[in-house]
Amino acid sequence: MDRKNLIVGQSGGPTAVINSSLYGIVKGGRDQAEVDRIYGMVNGIEGFLKGQVMDFEVALPGEDLETLKYTPGAYLGSCRHKLPENLDDLAYKQIFASFHDMNIGYFVYIGGNDSMDTVSKLSRYGERIGSDVRILGIPKTIDNDLVKTDHTPGYGSAARYVASTVREIVIDANVYEKKSVTIIEIMGRHAGWLTAASVLARKYSGDNPLLVYLPEKAFDTEKFLMDVEHAFDKNCNVVVCVSEGIRDEKGTFICEYENDVCTDNFGHKMLTGCGKYLENLVRSRLQVKVRSVELNVNQRCSTAMLSAADQKEAMEAGAFGVKAAVQGETGKMVSFIRDSEKDEYVLNYGLEDVNEICNKEKPVPVSWIAESGNDMTDDFIQYAMPLIQGVVSLPLDDNGLPLFAYRK
Amino acid sequence: MDRKNLIVGQSGGPTAVINSSLYGIVKGGRDQAEVDRIYGMVNGIEGFLKGQVMDFEVALPGEDLETLKYTPGAYLGSCRHKLPENLDDLAYKQIFASFHDMNIGYFVYIGGNDSMDTVSKLSRYGERIGSDVRILGIPKTIDNDLVKTDHTPGYGSAARYVASTVREIVIDANVYEKKSVTIIEIMGRHAGWLTAASVLARKYSGDNPLLVYLPEKAFDTEKFLMDVEHAFDKNCNVVVCVSEGIRDEKGTFICEYENDVCTDNFGHKMLTGCGKYLENLVRSRLQVKVRSVELNVNQRCSTAMLSAADQKEAMEAGAFGVKAAVQGETGKMVSFIRDSEKDEYVLNYGLEDVNEICNKEKPVPVSWIAESGNDMTDDFIQYAMPLIQGVVSLPLDDNGLPLFAYRK
Numbered sequence: 001m002d003r004k005n006l007i008v009g010q011s012g013g014p015t016a017v018i019n020s021s022l023y024g025i026v027k028g029g030r031d032q033a034e035v036d037r038i039y040g041m042v043n044g045i046e047g048f049l050k051g052q053v054m055d056f057e058v059a060l061p062g063e064d065l066e067t068l069k070y071t072p073g074a075y076l077g078s079c080r081h082k083l084p085e086n087l088d089d090l091a092y093k094q095i096f097a098s099f100h101d102m103n104i105g106y107f108v109y110i111g112g113n114d115s116m117d118t119v120s121k122l123s124r125y126g127e128r129i130g131s132d133v134r135i136l137g138i139p140k141t142i143d144n145d146l147v148k149t150d151h152t153p154g155y156g157s158a159a160r161y162v163a164s165t166v167r168e169i170v171i172d173a174n175v176y177e178k179k180s181v182t183i184i185e186i187m188g189r190h191a192g193w194l195t196a197a198s199v200l201a202r203k204y205s206g207d208n209p210l211l212v213y214l215p216e217k218a219f220d221t222e223k224f225l226m227d228v229e230h231a232f233d234k235n236c237n238v239v240v241c242v243s244e245g246i247r248d249e250k251g252t253f254i255c256e257y258e259n260d261v262c263t264d265n266f267g268h269k270m271l272t273g274c275g276k277y278l279e280n281l282v283r284s285r286l287q288v289k290v291r292s293v294e295l296n297v298n299q300r301c302s303t304a305m306l307s308a309a310d311q312k313e314a315m316e317a318g319a320f321g322v323k324a325a326v327q328g329e330t331g332k333m334v335s336f337i338r339d340s341e342k343d344e345y346v347l348n349y350g351l352e353d354v355n356e357i358c359n360k361e362k363p364v365p366v367s368w369i370a371e372s373g374n375d376m377t378d379d380f381i382q383y384a385m386p387l388i389q390g391v392v393s394l395p396l397d398d399n400g401l402p403l404f405a406y407r408k
Numbered sequence: 409m410d411r412k413n414l415i416v417g418q419s420g421g422p423t424a425v426i427n428s429s430l431y432g433i434v435k436g437g438r439d440q441a442e443v444d445r446i447y448g449m450v451n452g453i454e455g456f457l458k459g460q461v462m463d464f465e466v467a468l469p470g471e472d473l474e475t476l477k478y479t480p481g482a483y484l485g486s487c488r489h490k491l492p493e494n495l496d497d498l499a500y501k502q503i504f505a506s507f508h509d510m511n512i513g514y515f516v517y518i519g520g521n522d523s524m525d526t527v528s529k530l531s532r533y534g535e536r537i538g539s540d541v542r543i544l545g546i547p548k549t550i551d552n553d554l555v556k557t558d559h560t561p562g563y564g565s566a567a568r569y570v571a572s573t574v575r576e577i578v579i580d581a582n583v584y585e586k587k588s589v590t591i592i593e594i595m596g597r598h599a600g601w602l603t604a605a606s607v608l609a610r611k612y613s614g615d616n617p618l619l620v621y622l623p624e625k626a627f628d629t630e631k632f633l634m635d636v637e638h639a640f641d642k643n644c645n646v647v648v649c650v651s652e653g654i655r656d657e658k659g660t661f662i663c664e665y666e667n668d669v670c671t672d673n674f675g676h677k678m679l680t681g682c683g684k685y686l687e688n689l690v691r692s693r694l695q696v697k698v699r700s701v702e703l704n705v706n707q708r709c710s711t712a713m714l715s716a717a718d719q720k721e722a723m724e725a726g727a728f729g730v731k732a733a734v735q736g737e738t739g740k741m742v743s744f745i746r747d748s749e750k751d752e753y754v755l756n757y758g759l760e761d762v763n764e765i766c767n768k769e770k771p772v773p774v775s776w777i778a779e780s781g782n783d784m785t786d787d788f789i790q791y792a793m794p795l796i797q798g799v800v801s802l803p804l805d806d807n808g809l810p811l812f813a814y815r816k
Contacts, residue, residue, distance in 0.1 A: 072580065080584075163807070164810060276680070391801070401575060
């Protein structure tokens with residue numbers, strides 16, 4: 001048998017489980033007789049073009065690989081590098097020459113829709129030159145905005161983090177009797193999937209967050225202020241969750257309004273989020289106590305709230321991709337298919353043409369947003385609930401803190 | 409035996425373990441033959457003055473009490489209410505009349521230095537009128553700034569959250585090869601204990617956070633910029649941790665400089681933190697990629713990073729306080745005494761005169777701050793490390809999220 005080497009890269013923003021997929025790929029590769037050595041691109045395709053490569057047998061031999069399952073960030077480093085549109089560009093020749101020199105038979109790339117553009121271009125170039133290198137994509141994004149897949153690895157853990165953290169902030173907000181508004185700004189510039197997950201925080205009917213706003217529906221500040229006033233009828237402490245990407249009817253991001261007027265000491269426009277903008281709006285117009293909280297980068301790198309379901313699927317997606325590559329598939333992305341016949345949650349894996357996925361975005365269906373425009377329907381809750389299930393207990397280091405894998 | 413009732417209240421900002429202390433008090437009270445019914449003040453002394461009282465036997469009978477151990481926020485609700493300086497004020501008469509009506513023999517108040525002021529005043533008034541109600545304080549604050557105690561319940565869990573979250577953000581920051589600065593703003597307006605805990609995040613010598621600034625040393629923005637430039641020699645991704653309360657030589661909070669120039673749409677000064685200010689400073693002066701992250705309210709309400717040591721001590725402090733009250737102590741706060749004779753960490757409980765604690769603050773010793781002014785010494789690490797140890801596994805509810813206790 002002609003054994004070939006496998007190379008894997010990571011691209012785009014990190015998630016809590018991007019390294020779980022990496023684990024699945026390396027472990028899956030080690031399990032395949034057809035796969036010889038397993039290499040990693042350091043800093044994705046951009047690093048590869050500069051010759052940055054590592055060998056998993058040296059860096060993470062045997063059991064050392066296990067720590068990857070719990071490590072946030074991108075173990076291999078990442079990049080945001082768009083390959084040239086023109087396939088005649090020398091970059092492609094260089095990449096495939098390196099593949100040849102390294103005896104690469106399998107290239108697996110973990111990323112979101114921008115990264116799938118790299119998978120698409122490399123597979124098209126490979127096809128053009130008759131290369132036998134199989135090019136596969138493994139989905140990854142906390143934004144859950146990839147088409148042709150039920151959901152994406154990374155979303156479940158980020159959604160679990162959002163739901164759990166919002167629940168804690170709600171409890172914190174209820175401590176005082178005085179009327180108050182807490183605005184929580186959640187990641188998602190174009191799609192509101194993560195903000196939608198905040199409704200999973202509710203413990204009882206009428207619990208906070210009482211108001212939830214997604215970019216999928218035009219945001220009206222006057223209606224928002226009325227919504228807040230009405231919400232005070234239910235609870236003197238109102239918690240509002242907003243996507244960072246909410247925009248008005250004209251399509252202008254709400255956060256841009258703040259930047260219009262707010263200039264820092266150095267004469268630069270200060271970049272703040274829509275949460276801060278709404279905080280000021282509420283303080284000025286409703287004269288109540290108000291604060292805003294930006295969940296920020298922890299949404300994508302918190303391991304304390306890893307969803308066991310998400311972690312498992314991320315690993316399985318990686319292993320499935322390697323198996324598909326060995327079986328001859330190329331130019332595909334691993335997809336998630338939910339078995340809608342079953343009552344309980346059952347997930348199967350499939351393959352989709354990467355050309356139909358890259359550079360596209362999947363918004364939250366408008367039918368899953370309540371007619372009021374400030375809540376989610378039960379359909380969304382049924383969709384999202386299985387994705388945030390299960391606790392992962394983290395191994396600890398000498399400091400008593402979670403033990404992560406570090407690249408030397 | 410003349411059995412008396414016990415009443416407990418919570419005051420000031422919440423912590424992850426303020427309800428663990430509440431658990432210790434109620435459980436401890438149930439274990440004492442001298443204690444009959446156990447009541448809670450709803451929204452502290454302020455709520456009590458309005459007659460807001462609950463009965464633990466009704467709200468959390470038997471095993472139901474257990475959930476309190478894992479619940480953030482303040483189960484009883486909180487207040488920020490300063491009792492009158494003049495002990496002749498009618499409020500005192502009213503409070504002790506209510507104590508009498510409710511057959512209260514023991515009053516236990518969980519809080520920080522402001523709340524200990526309430527304990528001080530009530531015990532002084534009690535002494536003046538010859539009351540036999542025993543007045544005890546249980547320490548609580550993530551700020552760790554109470555005098556006469558080795559540390560405070562709440563600090564260990566907040567410090568564990570800070571160390572663990574900073575470690576995750578450091579890993580996230582290392583993903584790209586491009587020079588970058590990440591500024592993490594950590595709670596602590598007057599004392600830098602929590603910011604200091606960020607150094608526990610380091611995994612190896614030379615690991616981030618490379619720079620740490622506390623309010624205990626005057627902050628110099630020009631020196632800060634030089635520190636950042638030098639830090640680039642060690643790592644192209646520099647992570648900086650700053651206390652929200654850093655101030656310059658004149659004593660002006662750094663965050664106030666931003667507010668001088670930054671006005672929102674409504675003509676109000678926009679309140680931002682020093683992290684945002686330093687982000688803009690670095691962008692303007694060093695022309696590098698920079699972001700700031702405010703850890704915000706999660707520092708005090710995250711249960712995912714509960715320190716088992718902190719939780720245990722918070723519970724034991726509560727039970728110790730009740731026992732002391734039953735034994736006749738009054739006007740005291742439970743204190744933590746570290747056994748310095750022992751190599752391993754051993755904690756004992758004691759009592760201190762509450763009058764010597766209230767309204768005072770304990771800063772981080774300047775000798776624990778490195779001479780460079782941007783790091784901590786090993787003495788601090790040895791002090792803090794035992795306080796963040798141990799994982800608490802949280803019971804889950806039907807949503808698969810942490811199960812908390814809710815007051816009906």
